[in-house]
Amino acid sequence: MEPILIGISGIGVMLFLLFWGVPVAVSMGITAFLGYGVLRGWGPSLALAGSVLFDKAKSYELAVIGLFILMGSFILHSGIASRLFDTLNRWLSWIRGGMVVATTMSCAVFGACCGSSLATAATFSRIAVPELLRYGHHPEIATAAVAAAGTQAVLIPPSALMVIYAILCELPVGKCLVAGFLPGALSAFLYMVTVLAVVRLRPYLAPKVARSFSWAERLRTLPNVLPLILIGAFILCALFFGWAGVTEVGGVGAFACLMTALIVAGPRKAHLEEASRHAGRQTAMILFIIIAAVWYSRFIAISGLPTAVVDWVAASNIPPYGVLAVVLLMYVVLGMVMDVIGMLVITLPLVFPLITKLGFDPIWFGVIVIKMSEIAAITPPVGLNVYVTKVGVGNMATIGQIFKGCLYFLVADIATLLILIAVPQISLLLPQYMAY
Template sequence: MFADIGLVPVAAILFGILALLLALGIWIGIALIIVGFAAIVLVTNVPVGAVLATTVWASSASWSLAALPLFIWMGEILFRTRLSEQMFLGLAPWLNWLPGRLLHVNVVGCGVFAAVSGSSAATCATIGKIALPELKKRGYDDMMSLGSLAGSGTLGLLIPPSIPMVVYAIAANVSVIQVFLAGFLPGLLVMALYSGYILVWSLLNRHRSPKPEPRTSLGFKLRQSAKLLPVLLLIFLIFAALLLGWATATECAAWGVTGALILAWWSGTLTWETFRESLLSATRLTATIMLILAGAAFTTAAMAYTGIPVALASWVETLQLSPYVLIAALTVLYIFLGCLIDGISMIVLTTVVVLPMIKQAGFDLIWFGVFLIVLVEMAQITPPVGFNLFVLQNMSGRDSFAVAKAAVPFFFLLVAAVAIITAFPDIALFLPRLAFPE
């Protein structure tokens, strides 16, 4: 028992144990369970077995959590369809008049697929597998093509349905639907920032842009876009159900899976093999996330028994930091963490400590969820563990650091998005308040 040595040394010991376990390559879920076990044994007399059993069961037996495997499966089904090809052909004629032309397809295409995926890597890979070869064939700048795709792929986390949003909502004990709705307008904001940067870059670098393609008729544009209508209809129905309260997030996920299966059948890509692959892939990812959530729930309970989160929140309060200074400090912390661990691990590792500070500072937990997801987006394009960098490395043949260099402007656009939603929190809170007035 080490209760008498004080909370600061205990916290240092627990952090050291976690760092050692992660350095040894132990799965994050198992590492969290070990840290929680150590916290209870070192500080309290609480029966560790009972805490482990009750918290793991409570974290797993959640109706809201049922949306997680369904949204993952929906994205896996659509990932194996011809959606990327249809999206490029359908969007390109409408965006060809803008400076930057087909580079905007990366942004809009990723935004559309994000609304039926929930995964950054799947969004990046789905749009990239057709967009990168087409952009290269037409003579677009390689670095700009890679950077815009790496940045736009992160929209899979911000535009609902989003897997990390479900994880955050469960960890913070807030409404999944409200977090989903809060991400919609910030997602559009990030898309506008990306397209605005592409537009300005193209005007300043006309010599690096290919010649304009021939104009097309309205009828041609409509024919090319016709195959996108079922996907757009699925997106509209999911958002309408969320906004109007017709269904819970879990029910919307079930509708989404049904719609994805119908779209895959309609496009001719629904075979027994693709069905099996999508189901197995979704099962593996769900099992991984559930293990992390179970470990995080146990660690959260263990930390509550030690009193470390409350003591840390009280200590931060004594510093008398302004809310904006606290947010700036957390931004730097999460950017650093994004260089070391994946986004879901960032969320579950930090919420137990950070949320008491956020409550103390008076921030809305729904807003903070969006703030955190944007920071997790940065982790997707931050070396050395940014998932989007590895996806594009495999697709383009360039090394991950070259892709990271191409993504630097889009990283700073995400920093700008964090600043904007911090200065104007109603961007995130408008739709949740509209749908759920107090």
């Protein structure tokens, strides 16, 4: 059998296993072992498995994933989210839609620290939505703000997804992390503009003034957000100016989040043991997936399938942006039914060589792919963030109301995506001027 046909058959086997509920890492590992064994022999296939496991186990770049997850776990379990929302709410609730803007900003800051859009949506669906409804906001805007704003977590550094993308594509981790900052800030800004525009055009969605606070009440809450802002600023500046490597930055960030949790919540309420266990489980799962993904990508590479796809696209004379549109549409469809990590590890061995051959910048493409995962997370009929938010709010809103409200934010997401495609320099500006 031709190697290319073996590669195609391998993808079919992996999809079959996934369809029957086999975990992503196991499906990729079985496919890689069988495919590499058929092409190169069973001995080399086993040897490759051992070498990949050893090489990745001693990788400093992989260590940063665990540290970023640990940062988020400390923040997630310490109750800081409610303090963050309370602070921003006191500063913004004096304008129509201000509480909703406070929610989107809280989700952006919290999501940047915890790195998980699902965790952000689950947390703020219990914290922010009841408060928004209590002060007269419509369920559409109250729930959709949480479901949509939680997706900003995957772009703003420290982003575990950007680290995974960099490792899978063998790109500089620091540059990929820094590249997500301006697109993430743009996305957050357009979300806030969307909220203010929608509540002005449809006043029934939000009261004119939800609640007012004195300056003394506002100033007293500033210490609640200062540690998170300082941690985020340190991570970005340390990477940009080259003060430390990615792993060192992750270590300092994890320690800073630990100290913040202890100071703000106290040793008992910080739930350190639970946070550590959660981080350990998440890290082990991701490392297992990455190791299997590297093994799988080696099999796909030796099958010649990526080269064949590139040659076929070149011969078909499809415009580069036409190919990009098809790829992005594929990510929207996959993102509606798969988690982002699984989507990346399955598709990148084929998609990444094609995109780079067409002349697109690999770091810019990473930002675009991660942004597409945000869009998929709130796109009907299977927007994962929407269903997580529904679980959090219970009977306070219907699934239809949440999806309807998310349409406002989908407009902002599509606008952000088009801007990032039209102006790649937004993603590439900071990496170009990094100190290393």
